[in-house]
Amino acid sequence: MWLRVIVAGLVASSLVLAQGQRQAVSLILTGGTVVTMDASGRVLSPGAVAVDGRNIAAVDTPAAIAAKFSSQTTIDASGQVVMPGLINTHTHAPMVLYRGLADDLALMDWLQKYIFPAEAKTVTPDFVRAGTRLAALEMIESGTTTYADMYYFEEEIARVTREAGLRGVLGETIIQFPVADAKTPQEALARTESFIKEFAGDDLIVPAVAPHSMYTLDAGSLKAARALADRMHVPVLIHLSETTDEGKTSEAAHQASPTGYLETLGFWGPRTIAAHGVWLSPDDMSILAKHQVSVSHNPESNMKLASGAAKVVAMQQAGLVVGLGTDGAASNNDLDMFEAMRQAAFLAKLQTGDPRAVPARKALEMATIDGARALGMDREIGSLEAGKRADVIAVSVSSPRQTPMYDPLSHLVYVTRGDDVRTTIVNGRVLMRDRKVLTLDEPRVLNEARALADKVKAAVR
Numbered sequence: 216m217w218l219r220v221i222v223a224g225l226v227a228s229s230l231v232l233a234q235g236q237r238q239a240v241s242l243i244l245t246g247g248t249v250v251t252m253d254a255s256g257r258v259l260s261p262g263a264v265a266v267d268g269r270n271i272a273a274v275d276t277p278a279a280i281a282a283k284f285s286s287q288t289t290i291d292a293s294g295q296v297v298m299p300g301l302i303n304t305h306t307h308a309p310m311v312l313y314r315g316l317a318d319d320l321a322l323m324d325w326l327q328k329y330i331f332p333a334e335a336k337t338v339t340p341d342f343v344r345a346g347t348r349l350a351a352l353e354m355i356e357s358g359t360t361t362y363a364d365m366y367y368f369e370e371e372i373a374r375v376t377r378e379a380g381l382r383g384v385l386g387e388t389i390i391q392f393p394v395a396d397a398k399t400p401q402e403a404l405a406r407t408e409s410f411i412k413e414f415a416g417d418d419l420i421v422p423a424v425a426p427h428s429m430y431t432l433d434a435g436s437l438k439a440a441r442a443l444a445d446r447m448h449v450p451v452l453i454h455l456s457e458t459t460d461e462g463k464t465s466e467a468a469h470q471a472s473p474t475g476y477l478e479t480l481g482f483w484g485p486r487t488i489a490a491h492g493v494w495l496s497p498d499d500m501s502i503l504a505k506h507q508v509s510v511s512h513n514p515e516s517n518m519k520l521a522s523g524a525a526k527v528v529a530m531q532q533a534g535l536v537v538g539l540g541t542d543g544a545a546s547n548n549d550l551d552m553f554e555a556m557r558q559a560a561f562l563a564k565l566q567t568g569d570p571r572a573v574p575a576r577k578a579l580e581m582a583t584i585d586g587a588r589a590l591g592m593d594r595e596i597g598s599l600e601a602g603k604r605a606d607v608i609a610v611s612v613s614s615p616r617q618t619p620m621y622d623p624l625s626h627l628v629y630v631t632r633g634d635d636v637r638t639t640i641v642n643g644r645v646l647m648r649d650r651k652v653l654t655l656d657e658p659r660v661l662n663e664a665r666a667l668a669d670k671v672k673a674a675v676r
């Protein structure tokens with residue numbers, strides 16, 4: 216009896232001690248299935264994530280997290296999957312304002328009759344800000360936490376992205392012909408340099424150099440773009456081998472593929488993301504692998520514009536890191552990365568005739584940790600691990616469409632949609648909770664976008 220009292224007393228006092236020693240953190244998500252996407256593929260069901268400031272403090276069972284951490288803010292993720300935020304490795308955010316303007320056209324008709332005229336008459340800093348707010352709203356609501364972007368007035372895109380709380384790898388488009396924010400490539404390069412200086416060391420924005428493509432820039436501008444990126448230690452974003460026409464033009468002008476031509480210019484280097492790569496040959500793939508260039512695969516845009524089916528499995532076998540992108544919403548027509556995962560898996564199966572191509576786990580990796588690798592940010596983001604940035608989403612898996620659930624990875628890729636996302640957290644900040652976006656005024660953003668649509672319609676009339 217005595218002994219029991221003493222033991223009970225000891226247990227009670229050690230509990231008090233343990234509680235006293237619990238580390239106070241800013242946020243705890245608990246109760247859901249935690250899909251970490253770490254190297255060991257750890258899934259905790261149930262699991263919990265402790266977030267302290269901008270970082271993940273720990274990922275463990277709910278009991279272990281409760282024993283070690285306390286928080287004023289706890290999010291109950293029961294019936295949900297908690298996972299790393301999705302990484303869109305290629306888009307043009309403000310193009311959401313051209314969504315559905317013109318569809319079902321040949322690429323050159325679509326570009327020359329609709330997109331280029333609309334851009335020439337409507338792209339202004341105000342337009343770009345409104346478009347980015349709309350895109351940010353859509354990305355937050357569909358679980359994208361980081362995106363790579365190239366467009367015009369990119370500094371405005373960066374400011375809106377930072378206000379919305381999203382992470383962005385953003386580059387001012389450099390192109391040979393006069394565009395809204397630069398009359399020459401030199402002007403665009405100068406603009407890029409001041410953009411890089413303005414956002415150097417920013418917590419959310421990684422400035423990049425974004426030469427549009429090998430077919431819209433001369434050799435001097437392409438070399439200058441690479442030199443600027445090397446000098447400022449920033450990533451490079453470029454379009455590559457999107458269509459067969461691009462390949463034909465390159466062969467005729469340079470007797471080389473687009474990849475081979477850029478190799479002769481000394482353009483390739485690490486931390487470079489080549490968007491599309493639909494028509495890469497095995498030789499092209501080995502050139503890119505040699506220089507540690509990554510590829511952004513954009514299955515929906517490639518299908519909608521009938522550009523072709525990128526050989527994703529062959530790229531991965533050649534040692535290339537392949538991230539996943541939506542491309543601009545004008546050729547998709549949304550920014551839903553869940554759909555991009557599903558289409559990447561489906562297209563690879565159709566393209567190879569092998570249902571084992573791009574299995575669910577690989578599609579998820581492409582949208583998370585491989586996307587982080589492609590952007591050179593896998594030490595910070597792409598998986599749920601202590602010490603990484605707290606870019607976390609919680610996704611409902613309780614709808615009829617998702618019932619029953621044998622394998623959360625299968626469900627995330629094959630039946631889940633962007634609007635199943637309940638909570639979106641970037642850098643430890645809650646941007647959306649229970650589908651309510653906290654950093655943007657949704658009705659205002661939608662009204663602004665609808666008002667601008669009238670100007671867009673008038674521009675292509």
Ligand SMILES: [Zn+2]
Pocket residue numbers: 305306307454490542543
């Ligand atoms: Zn693009």
